[in-house]
Amino acid sequence: MSWKPASSVVPGSRLWGTLAFRLTAWFALAGLFLVFCATASLYLVLLTELERSTDLFLTDKLHVLRTLLRERPNDWDALREEVELESAARRYEHFYIRLLDERNTPLLTTPGMAEQLDLAHFASRTQSRPERAIPMWGRHGQAFRVTSAAAPVGSPPTQTDTIQIAIDVSHGEELLAHYRLWFWCVLLGTFAIFPLAGYQIARRGIRPVEEVAATARRISSNNLRERILPEGYPFELASLAGTFNDMLDRLEESFNRISRFSADIAHDLRTPVNNIRGEAEVALARARTIDEYRDTLESCLEEAVRLSELIGNLLFLARAESPLAHLNRERVDVAELLGGVREYYEGSAADGGISLSTTAGAEPVIAELDRTLVQRAVGNLVSNAVAHTPPGGSVVLAAKAKGATICIEVSDTGVGIPPEALPRVFDRFFRVDASRSQASGGTGLGLAIVQGIMLLHGGNAEIASRPGQGTRVTLRMPVSGSG
Amino acid sequence: MRILVIEDQAKTAKFLKKGLGEAGLVVDVAGDGLKGLHLAQELEFDLVILDVMLPSLDGWQVLTRLRQAGRQAPVLFLTARDAVHERVRGFELGADDYLVKPFAFSELLARVRSLLRRTAPPRPQECLKIADLEIDLLRQRATRAGQRLELTTKEFLLLSLLARHTGEVLSRTLIAEAVWDMNFDSDTNVVDVNVRRLRSKADDPFPLKLIRTVRGAGYVLEAGQ
Numbered sequence: 001m002s003w004k005p006a007s008s009v010v011p012g013s014r015l016w017g018t019l020a021f022r023l024t025a026w027f028a029l030a031g032l033f034l035v036f037c038a039t040a041s042l043y044l045v046l047l048t049e050l051e052r053s054t055d056l057f058l059t060d061k062l063h064v065l066r067t068l069l070r071e072r073p074n075d076w077d078a079l080r081e082e083v084e085l086e087s088a089a090r091r092y093e094h095f096y097i098r099l100l101d102e103r104n105t106p107l108l109t110t111p112g113m114a115e116q117l118d119l120a121h122f123a124s125r126t127q128s129r130p131e132r133a134i135p136m137w138g139r140h141g142q143a144f145r146v147t148s149a150a151a152p153v154g155s156p157p158t159q160t161d162t163i164q165i166a167i168d169v170s171h172g173e174e175l176l177a178h179y180r181l182w183f184w185c186v187l188l189g190t191f192a193i194f195p196l197a198g199y200q201i202a203r204r205g206i207r208p209v210e211e212v213a214a215t216a217r218r219i220s221s222n223n224l225r226e227r228i229l230p231e232g233y234p235f236e237l238a239s240l241a242g243t244f245n246d247m248l249d250r251l252e253e254s255f256n257r258i259s260r261f262s263a264d265i266a267h268d269l270r271t272p273v274n275n276i277r278g279e280a281e282v283a284l285a286r287a288r289t290i291d292e293y294r295d296t297l298e299s300c301l302e303e304a305v306r307l308s309e310l311i312g313n314l315l316f317l318a319r320a321e322s323p324l325a326h327l328n329r330e331r332v333d334v335a336e337l338l339g340g341v342r343e344y345y346e347g348s349a350a351d352g353g354i355s356l357s358t359t360a361g362a363e364p365v366i367a368e369l370d371r372t373l374v375q376r377a378v379g380n381l382v383s384n385a386v387a388h389t390p391p392g393g394s395v396v397l398a399a400k401a402k403g404a405t406i407c408i409e410v411s412d413t414g415v416g417i418p419p420e421a422l423p424r425v426f427d428r429f430f431r432v433d434a435s436r437s438q439a440s441g442g443t444g445l446g447l448a449i450v451q452g453i454m455l456l457h458g459g460n461a462e463i464a465s466r467p468g469q470g471t472r473v474t475l476r477m478p479v480s481g482s483g
Numbered sequence: 484m485r486i487l488v489i490e491d492q493a494k495t496a497k498f499l500k501k502g503l504g505e506a507g508l509v510v511d512v513a514g515d516g517l518k519g520l521h522l523a524q525e526l527e528f529d530l531v532i533l534d535v536m537l538p539s540l541d542g543w544q545v546l547t548r549l550r551q552a553g554r555q556a557p558v559l560f561l562t563a564r565d566a567v568h569e570r571v572r573g574f575e576l577g578a579d580d581y582l583v584k585p586f587a588f589s590e591l592l593a594r595v596r597s598l599l600r601r602t603a604p605p606r607p608q609e610c611l612k613i614a615d616l617e618i619d620l621l622r623q624r625a626t627r628a629g630q631r632l633e634l635t636t637k638e639f640l641l642l643s644l645l646a647r648h649t650g651e652v653l654s655r656t657l658i659a660e661a662v663w664d665m666n667f668d669s670d671t672n673v674v675d676v677n678v679r680r681l682r683s684k685a686d687d688p689f690p691l692k693l694i695r696t697v698r699g700a701g702y703v704l705e706a707g708q
Contacts (some may be wrong), residue, residue, distance in 0.1 A: 301699025308585040326568070343637060344663040347676040376667040383673070 019209075020202040027198030028191075035190045039183045046179060050172045051145075055133040058147050058165055061095065062131070065163050066151045073153045076108075083108045092171050100162040107161070115139065117166055122146055126164065142170040208237045212244065224252040257427070264429035268310055268443065272303040279303075313445045317428065320452030327370045327456055329481050334365040334374075334399040334406060341378045342397060345386055353391030356382070358398070365399045367406045368480040369457060374408075377453040377461075380446040381410040381473050388471070389414035404479050405459075411472035417465040425463055426451045450475070457481075484599055485509040487528045489519030489545065490561070491537050499532065502588050503595065516540025523549055528556050530598055533578075535562040535569075543576060550577045557598045561586075589652040589700045596651065611646045614691055614706040618643050627689055637662055638681050645694060645704035654701040678702055 015021050068079055083097045087110045096113035100106055104123075113119070116138045125136060126148035136144045146166040153159050215228045227248060228241040283296040319325055338358045349356035378397070385395040393413040400407050417425060417432055424430045429444040447461075450473075454461045459477025486508050490496040493514075500510045511526070513519035516537040523531055523545075531549070535542035546558055557579040562569065570581050579601075580594050611618040615628040623639055625632045634642065640662045645653065655674040659665040662677075678694065686692050693704050 298698035304585070305587070305699055308587075311585065340664060344659070344665050344673055347680050348673050350680075351676055372666040375665060379665065379667065 020199065020206055023202035023205070024195055024198040027201065028194040031194040031198070032187070032190055036187060039186055043176075043179055043183060047176060050169075050176070051133075054145050054167060054169055054172065057095075058133050058145065058167060061097070061165050062147070062149050062151075062163060065097070065099075066149075069151045069153045069161060070157065079108060083110055093168060095165060095167040098164040100164070102159055102161070104162070113166070116142070116168070117144065117146075119164075122164060122166065123148070136166070138166075138168070142168055143173045145169050208233050209240075212237065212241055216244065219248065221255065224248065224255055261428050264444075265314065268429065269307065272307045272310075275303045276300045310443055310445075313443055313449060317445065317448060317452050320449075320456050325456055327481065328372070329368045329370055332367055332369045332371050332374065334367055334369075334408065335360040337371065337375060338378065338397045338399055338408070341375060341382055344379065345382045348383075349386050349395065352386055352389070354386060354389050355394040356386070357394070357396055359396060360398075361400045363401070365401045365406055366479075367401075367477070369477070370453075373453045373456065377450045377475060378408060378410065380450050381475075384446060385410055385412035385414060385471070388412065393470075401479065405476055406479055408475040409472060410475075411470060413470040416467035416469055416471055417463070418467055419465075422463060422465060426461065484529045485511070485527070486530045486532060486595070487511050487513065487519065487523055487526075488532045489513045489516065489523075489537065489542070490532070490534045491515055492534070495534075495561075498588070499591075502592065506592055506595075508595070516542070516545045520545050520548055523554060523556070524552055530595060531556055531558045532595070533558055533560055535560060535564070535573075543572070546573075546576045546578060557601065559591075559594060559598060587654045587656070587700060589654045589697070590657060593648070593651060593653065593657055596648075608647070611643065611649075613646055613649050613704065614693065615689070616646065616685075616693060618646050625685070627685060632685050634681070634684060637677070638684065641677060641681055642685060642704075645702060648704075650703065650705050652697045652700050652703045658701065 065079075065082065068075070068082060072078060079099070083099065087095050087097065096110040096116060097108075098106055098110070098113060098119070099108040117136070118139060122136065125134065126132075126146060131147060131149045133145045133147045136146045138144050144166045146164070148162060148164040151161045151163050153161050212228055215226065219226050227245045230238045230241045230245070233241060279296050279299055283293060288296075335358065338360075342356055342358050346356055382395060382397065389395060389412045395410065395412045395414075398407075398409045398411075421430075421432050425432070426447050428448040430447075431444045447463075451461045454475055454477060457477040458481070459475060462474045462476070463471065464474075465471040484507075486503055488496055488499050488503075488510055490499065490512065491514055496512045496514070500512050503510045511522060511528075513522050517539040519531075519533070519537070520540060533542045533545060537545070540548075542560060542562070546560075549556075549558070558577065559580045559582060560573045560578045561582050561584060562573075563584045573581055579598055582591055582594060609619070609621050611620065616625065617627075618625045620643060623636075625634060625639060625642055632642075641658065644658065644661050655672075658674050658678075678696075682694055686694050691707070693706065695703050695705065697703055
């Protein structure tokens, strides 16, 4: 059988690399194998059934002759009729019988038997296997099944004769040959049709995948809104399309965020640059006193400082997101760190009439952190809290360890954040109240930086707030960098 | 004290020369790496201020060759990039300090002074006296016109920091770092609040005002203009 090399016949691995080709090849192989098995088993059944019916016929004949010899040992007419006439009357499946006595002298023979068969060969072949049908070729190339058996003569038997029977089964052989031809034709047809049908089926099955791919190719930053319609696809591909669409949703969201971010940067850079430019232009428009020049220069300097801080913060955020970001971890007593931050902001809090305090747990909280960065994160939170808490309120810093995680909480009794603004407070340049924050000098980057620092530490920042009651920000991070 | 500035940006070089000159230092300027290297090898400098991005030879190469030639003058790097690995590389090559653009000039001046002091013998100080202000560093006590000032620990630290650098403008960042160990430069108006509180105790009750705000730059403590 030569269909097997289907895979090795392939010119290159390129073709094997296509899904359609693989599906076709497997489909064709499986189909050929099944058809082969089916036809081969049918053929075998036919073959054994033909042999069995022939053998039954031989056994039957033997039985008849034995009965005749035993019951009527001297009725030669009956025997002759049975041996010579009955066979001659048949058109197909001629059979030949020979009766031999104890000394192997032929007593009765069907006419023409010696022409058809090599009798000596017959005797020698059947001698070793009495009463078994065995195949044998005739003198003219026809197929025979032959058998020989001993038949006791007389009742009670006084002597033993030998019966030899041969039946021409060439008709059955023709039938089988016919079947074999059909068998090859069917296999050949299968070999031609299965790959073609398989290829068509595979193409049809793959087409939706190609459509999904084509849509994916079409999508660029200019048409991120485009989606794959999930209808009309089989279940598996519909879920693929769904997954793909979800990915696009996320991409579009972050892309929008980045565009918004760029626009915000441009805006936030523009304001101080515009101030510097305008003030310098106005100052130079005519002669001024030294004090006026100084005032202008000082104002320009202030704007430049604002710009530098903005740039510094932006660079910091960019670096925090880089996979190469580097942390300078050291053992830090978190309560002590909070105490330091509290001392720094104490003056501002006192000015605003706010009580600023730290509460420490019973056990010291020690962690491996980048001291400067965590200081900065907590500082940003305290700064926000102090700025948004009215006089008489309080800001509390707390640290605790929960297993391998440490928790830093900054809570205030301030004005709070409206619920609709909460999800966006960690976004860059997001300001709850744009006009007021701008006036107080905030860049809108403070909380984004807090989150960046937490991400660097493998932790996260969470915010909870109730308008009019206060805000609580919780920083969580692992105790050590290796964990 | 003689300083070499190797900087290709003409504007930057100009204001550095002017500012450092006015602070009482002698300044030479080289416009590219090769010229800078020649100058540094020809003449004796107490400090080299080196830009990283330079034509002909970059700052790293200048520093490497300078050290190979056996010149041990302290080197202060200026750069617009501040990735940590670049900082580390600078220190590995033998730089003494590092400043990222944009920087406050007062910050640069403070660092330059500190690098120059490093080469000069340090003088132990126990008492500081500026006009009628007296600070006893050992006993942590400050008086003005003989009158004891009631200061918190941090306020005392702030006052003595300003007094030790009398006449120098100290930036808010530097103050936050030195007094509160806050090594980040955001929200520096906290420093303003603390200076204002110090003033209310150390300056406001007295006719002679010592602490002066330099707009956009920082604070300076000096006896008079």
